[in-house]
Amino acid sequence: MHYRSDIEIAQAAELRHIREIATEAGIPEQYLEQYGNDKAKVDYALLEELAERPDGKLILVTAITPTPAGEGKTTVSVGLADALRQLNRRVMVALREPSLGPVFGIKGGAAGGGYAQVVPMEDINLHFTGDLHAISAANNLLAALVDNHIQQGNALGLDPRRISWRRCLDMNDRQLRHIVCGLGGRADGMPREDGYDITAACEVMAVLCLARDIPDLKARLSRLIVGYTREGKAVTAADLHAAGAMTALLKHALKPNLVQTLEGTPALIHGGPFANIAHGCNSVIATQLALKLADYVVTEAGFGADLGAEKFFDIKCRMAGLQPAAVVLVATVRALKHHGGADKKALAEENLTALERGLPNLLQHAENIRNVYGLPVVVAINRFPTDTERELALLAEKCAMAGLVAVPAEVWTKGGRGGLALAEEVVRIAAEKSELRFCYDAALPIAEKLDLIARRIYHAEGADLTSAAQKQAAELTAQGYGELPICVAKTQYSFSDDAALLAAPRGFRITVRELKVNAGAGFVVALTGNIMTMPGLPKRPAAEQIDVEADGRITGLF
Numbered sequence: 001m002h003y004r005s006d007i008e009i010a011q012a013a014e015l016r017h018i019r020e021i022a023t024e025a026g027i028p029e030q031y032l033e034q035y036g037n038d039k040a041k042v043d044y045a046l047l048e049e050l051a052e053r054p055d056g057k058l059i060l061v062t063a064i065t066p067t068p069a070g071e072g073k074t075t076v077s078v079g080l081a082d083a084l085r086q087l088n089r090r091v092m093v094a095l096r097e098p099s100l101g102p103v104f105g106i107k108g109g110a111a112g113g114g115y116a117q118v119v120p121m122e123d124i125n126l127h128f129t130g131d132l133h134a135i136s137a138a139n140n141l142l143a144a145l146v147d148n149h150i151q152q153g154n155a156l157g158l159d160p161r162r163i164s165w166r167r168c169l170d171m172n173d174r175q176l177r178h179i180v181c182g183l184g185g186r187a188d189g190m191p192r193e194d195g196y197d198i199t200a201a202c203e204v205m206a207v208l209c210l211a212r213d214i215p216d217l218k219a220r221l222s223r224l225i226v227g228y229t230r231e232g233k234a235v236t237a238a239d240l241h242a243a244g245a246m247t248a249l250l251k252h253a254l255k256p257n258l259v260q261t262l263e264g265t266p267a268l269i270h271g272g273p274f275a276n277i278a279h280g281c282n283s284v285i286a287t288q289l290a291l292k293l294a295d296y297v298v299t300e301a302g303f304g305a306d307l308g309a310e311k312f313f314d315i316k317c318r319m320a321g322l323q324p325a326a327v328v329l330v331a332t333v334r335a336l337k338h339h340g341g342a343d344k345k346a347l348a349e350e351n352l353t354a355l356e357r358g359l360p361n362l363l364q365h366a367e368n369i370r371n372v373y374g375l376p377v378v379v380a381i382n383r384f385p386t387d388t389e390r391e392l393a394l395l396a397e398k399c400a401m402a403g404l405v406a407v408p409a410e411v412w413t414k415g416g417r418g419g420l421a422l423a424e425e426v427v428r429i430a431a432e433k434s435e436l437r438f439c440y441d442a443a444l445p446i447a448e449k450l451d452l453i454a455r456r457i458y459h460a461e462g463a464d465l466t467s468a469a470q471k472q473a474a475e476l477t478a479q480g481y482g483e484l485p486i487c488v489a490k491t492q493y494s495f496s497d498d499a500a501l502l503a504a505p506r507g508f509r510i511t512v513r514e515l516k517v518n519a520g521a522g523f524v525v526a527l528t529g530n531i532m533t534m535p536g537l538p539k540r541p542a543a544e545q546i547d548v549e550a551d552g553r554i555t556g557l558f
Contacts, residue, residue, distance in 0.1 A: 006113045006558040009262070010121040016264050025092060025258070025266035026293050033255065035129050038120050041255040042268070044213065044285045050292035056090070057325035057430045058291060061300040061380075062309040062369075064362050065502070066492055069334035069347050072113065072382040072412065073300045076330045076419070079116035079411020080380075080426065081298045082263040083419035087427065091265060092294040093118070096282045096302070097132060097257070097272035098125045099200040101172040101535055103557075104543035110272070113558070114412030116419075118259050118267045122554045131208075132170045132199050132272060134253040138221075138246040139168045139204045145240045146226050147182065147189050156235050160192045163227035164516065166533075170199035174536030197533040201277045206521035208250060209271035209283040210319055217254055218247045224520040234479065236519070256286035263416050266293075275302025276492040277533050279311040279523070284320045296430070303492040305329065305365040306457050313373050314439050314453075315485045315523055325430040327369050327377040328422070331362045333387045333395060339503040348386040355391055359398050360504035364459060364495070366404055372456050374437040376429040379406040380422050405429075442485050446473040446515065449486045450526055454510040458495045463510040469526075472515040476524060479517075487523045489531045497529035 004012075018040045022032050028049075033041040061080065063071040074095060081093035095118065098110035103125050111121040118124060127133065146165055150158055169176065176196035182189035199205060203224060211217035222238035229235060237243050256270040268290050271283035280302035281287075290297040301308030309327070316322065333355060334347040340358030342351050362379065369377045379399050381392065392408060399406035407425050410418030440452040447465055454463035465473060476482060493499040496508045514527040537543075545556035 006111075006117060007121065007554065007556075009115060010117055010119050011553065013119055013262050015119055016260060018258060018260070021260045021264065021266050022258060024264075027258070032258070038259065039123060039129060040258045041129060041252065042258050042289065044255055044289065047285070047289055047292065053292050055291040056295040056297050058287070058322060059296060059298045059326050059328060059426055059430060060309060060312060060324050061298060061328045061330060062305040062312075062365070063303070063330040064335060064365055065304040065306065065339065065494060067335040067338040068344050069332060069338050071330050071332055071335055073330050074110055075112045075114065075116045075412055076328065076380050076382055076409055077298050077300045078112040078118055078261050078267075079409060079416060079419040080328065080422055081265050081267070082116065082261055082416025083411070083423035084296050084298070084426070085263065085265045086416045086420060087423055089427070090295040092290040092297050093261065093265060093267045094282050094286050094290045094297055094299040095267065095269045096300075097128060097269050099132065099198065099272050099274070100126070100170045101198050101200065104537070104546070105172045105535065105541055106538040115262060115415035116411040117262050118269060119262055120259070122557055124259065124269060125557060128269075129257050131253040131257070131270070134249050135202065135204050135208060136168050136170055136199045138249040139199070139202050141246060141249065142224065142226065142237055142240070142242050143167045145242050149240055151189050156239055157229040157231075158227050158235050159230045160190055163192065163194075165224070165226035166195050166197050168197045168199045168202040172198065172535045172537045174534065177532065177534045195534070198274075198535060200272050200274045201533045203518045203521055204246070204250075205271065205273045206279055206518060208254060209273055209279070209281065210316070210521055211254065212284065214247065214251070214254065217250060218243050220520040220522070221246045222520075225517065254285065256283060256289060273302075275308035275311060277489045277531055279315050279487050279521070280308040281312050281316045284316065287322065288320065305369060306495055307488070307490065307492055309369065310439065310453065310457050311487060313436060315487060317436060318438060318442065318485060319522065323436055324375055325434070326426055327375050328380050328426060329362065329366055329369065329377050330380045330382055331395075332382045332384060333391045334384055336362060336395070341502075350388045350391060352390060352394055355394060356398070358503050359395070361502070363398070363402050364504040366402065368457055372437070372439055375434050376432050377404070378422070378425045378429055379404050381406055381408045382412070383408050383410050440486075443483050446477065446482055446486070446524060450488075450510070450512055453486060453488060458510060459504065459506065460496065460508050460510050463512055465512045465515075469512045469515050476515060476517050481517045481519065481524060484517070485523045487518070487525045489525055489527045489533075491529055491531060
């Protein structure tokens with residue numbers, strides 16, 4: 001059977017005018033800033049007008065540990081929102097923006113797939129409304145001001161060897177991870193080592209996603225640490241008088257983007273931090289706005305629940321005071337077979353043994369959501385045509401034995417109609433009384449918080465800090481940052497910090513090699529394993545398949 005590609009499906013769709021979408025969502029025209037007929041920004045000042053309106057129910061979509069077989073969180077998120085709308089619920093979906101790095105690399109975009117997409121998918125996956133470019137510009141403005149300050153006399157006494165602020169680029173480019181800049185002579189700056197992060201991992205991205213409004217954005221930008229003096233005193237963006245200009249660059253980027261699903265469900269897409277090296281959630285402003293406009297808000301957090309969901313709960317919900325009503329845990333038979341040791345070339349073949357061996361991965365994620373965070377959870381089985389009835393029955397049986405409801409979802413092929421059973425179960429469990437608990441008390445010492453995440457979420461035997469990380473923990477605590485939440489940078493492919501350990505490994509420890517503070521965002525970043533903040537391109541980048549026809553139609557984009 002031939003299936004149309006994602007882009008073919010998206011390009012064949014007849015989109016409603018964005019003003020119609022805004023009207024359905026309850027967004028007055030004066031708060032709408034159109035980008036053509038199918039995209040718009042929404043002025044967050046609308047939040048003030050809606051302040052007295054009660055919040056809707058927040059539904060988090062997360063997933064098992066990702067594999068090359070694919071899980072489909074965004075696809076399920078979009079399909080679930082469409083299904084809830086078919087059940088006559090007032091609903092919005094709130095998602096992250098794609099990064100050009102994965103789009104042209106290996107992972108793909110972040111617009112969903114099949115008949116469960118947000119559109120216009122080409123625009124969303126490429127430049128969209130320019131938010132990521134604005135974030136890159138603000139980040140690099142600060143970098144330029146740092147080097148200019150040194151060039152113009154260095155009145156603050158910045159130690160060129162202790163500059164921590166890196167430049168960024170919204171593209172996978174391993175060549176820029178570590179560079180030497182300022183070559184060429186005195187007029188070209190002071191030679192020093194530097195490097196680039198991908199925009200999705202930079203702190204300005206996190207700041208934008210966690211800021212409540214312009215004053216909060218400016219205050220957070222002011223707290224950004226760019227480096228240290230020879231005496232060890234932190235130098236901030238405020239010291240360089242940079243926050244005002246950075247805020248000017250981010251003024252429009254702070255406004256959420258309104259688009260629609262293929263079925264016309266309103267969608268807010270805003271912010272795009274990765275979950276393996278950043279906090280992995282869409283913006284607080286977009287989520288809060290959606291909660292005021294809809295009775296059900298479907299959102300997703302990046303990668304597996306040990307990364308995106310943990311940060312969604314322990315960072316985003318903690319900071320913004322959000323109370324999720326239910327969690328959808330996405331799994332595929334194919335991915336679970338991969339976790340169970342099946343060869344990735346044979347995932348289309350029935351393999352009950354591998355499926356059963358991989359199931360502990362799903363069950364551990366579900367256990368964490370229920371027992372650590374105290375929230376109701378439903379398993380969404382994102383169906384593939386190759387799934388056999390015996391595999392689906394085994395998966396449902398093992399979930400039932402663990403007290404879980406597993407619901408097949410066929411949203412890729414059927415859109416909202418394929419998610420009706422899942423939507424009904426979400427409505428049911430979202431009505432249950434629950435209250436979010438956190439994995440750790442933020443007031444605990446940094447090492448204790450890391451140990452709790454390792455033991456309670458990863459089911460490790462504990463977390464070990466290298467001597468360098470121990471020293472950094474002591475310094476950060478002395479500087480007043482010890483009570484901030486933790487953002488763990490870890491491989492997305494395992495509960496552990498070793499990508500080769502699949503399913504639900506035991507008997508391992510997490511090694512934290514470096515700690516750094518994101519003072520503007522308001523969390524401490526813990527780097528584990530060989531995680532990198534600037535990915536590289538694969539042997540055959542997706543960019544090689546992308547082209548443009550004479551009429552301007554893009555091809556090869558998923």
